[in-house]
Structure formats: C-alpha cells, structure tokens
Amino acid sequence: GNSVTQMEGPVTLSEEAFLTINCTYTATGYPSLFWYVQYPGEGLQLLLKATKADDKGSNKGFEATYRKETTSFHLEKGSVQVSDSAVYFCALSALSGGYNKLIFGAGTRLAVHP
C-alpha cells in the first residue's frame, strides 16, 4: 500500500541554519508529492508540490525534488527564520478510481530560535 515516512522531530535550529527534513515514500503507480505546513494555531497549508520524477517544488525559500530512484522528497531550506517554526507534513497523492486522497507522514515539528 501507499505510505509516507518522514524524520521524527522535533528539529531545533538556530536562525539562518540549513534545514533538511527527510521524507521517503512507498507507492504504486506515479504519485504526486507534497509538503504541507501547519503554523501554530492555523490550518494546513500547501507549501510546495511536485507531480513527476525530477520535478522540483519550491516556495518561500523551501525546495524539494521528486527522486523516483530513491523514492524521496526531502525538504530543504538554506537559511531558516524564526517564522518558519511550524509542523511540516510530507504527503503523497495517488490517483485511484479517478480521485486522489492524501496519505500523510507523521509530521515533523521545527523550532527555530533567534
């Protein structure tokens, strides 16, 4: 079946540090891959996505590349800010029966300190 595994948190970094949150997946077919972010007290927001192998999704300085050979979609940012503190969810979406449902990883909490 389809599943997503992401690194456990919390991840604690100083401002301007480099961020990597690992995400690997198991899926049949050709899923789309997503990173969602949940800021404190807010709902889930789409951060970035990639729909096919070798695509790179990017937004707000975050990047992730769809690697089919390693079944990975690691999230990176070169210089984090305090405002990036949130919970990050990796997810896959596989079309089945004409629609998609998201399969989420467990989430990784990021705390950035000044």
Next chain:
Amino acid sequence: GAGVSQSPSNKVTEKGKDVELRCDPISGHTALYWYRQSLGQGLEFLIYFQGNSAPDKSGLPSDRFSAERTGGSVSTLTIQRTQQEDSAVYLCASSLLREGRSNEQFFGPGTRLTVL
C-alpha cells in the same frame, strides 16, 4: 473567495454523547474530504465525497462515524456515542476535480474535539 470553513472550532463533549461537525467547502469545489489529526496517529483519511457519486468511506474508524454531504456542498461529520479516543482535530478539505490530474486540496482550520 472564502476558504474552507468549519464549525465549531472547538467542541467539548461528554463520553457517550453524539456530535456533529460541519464543513463548508470552497464554492465550486466538487470534491470534499474529511481527515482526522490525533496525537500519536498523525493525519488519517476518513471519507471522500465527489459530486453525486457514492462516497469513499474506507477510512471511517467505526460504524459510530458517518458523514453526509447535502446538495453537493456542505458536509456534516457525525460521531455517535463518542469515546475518549475520538478526541482529535477533524479537518475538512476541498478540491476541484480534474480528471487524470492530481488536484490541490485546500484545508479548513479544523474542529478540535475533546471527549471527557
């Protein structure tokens, strides 16, 4: 336009009582999803509605859970005889469905349910 809205934002209930959670999707979105976010379980899919098609209920954890979508718009998730393990944040999402494409889901703020 407005995003996905959910009500109530918080609900505290006693074990054994029934609760109803409401979701208003983005206008024009044909697909609607319910998810549950609970400690130790992450985010899990509950149910999916698309137009007039039969819903996919494969994620509902027990027969105490049911959902309906009236008029292809508003949806209500009902939990009967609530248990403490039902305590979680219930999230609703909607999307446009374009055949053969993976479609972005837009999430509401969630309803935090606490069963005492």
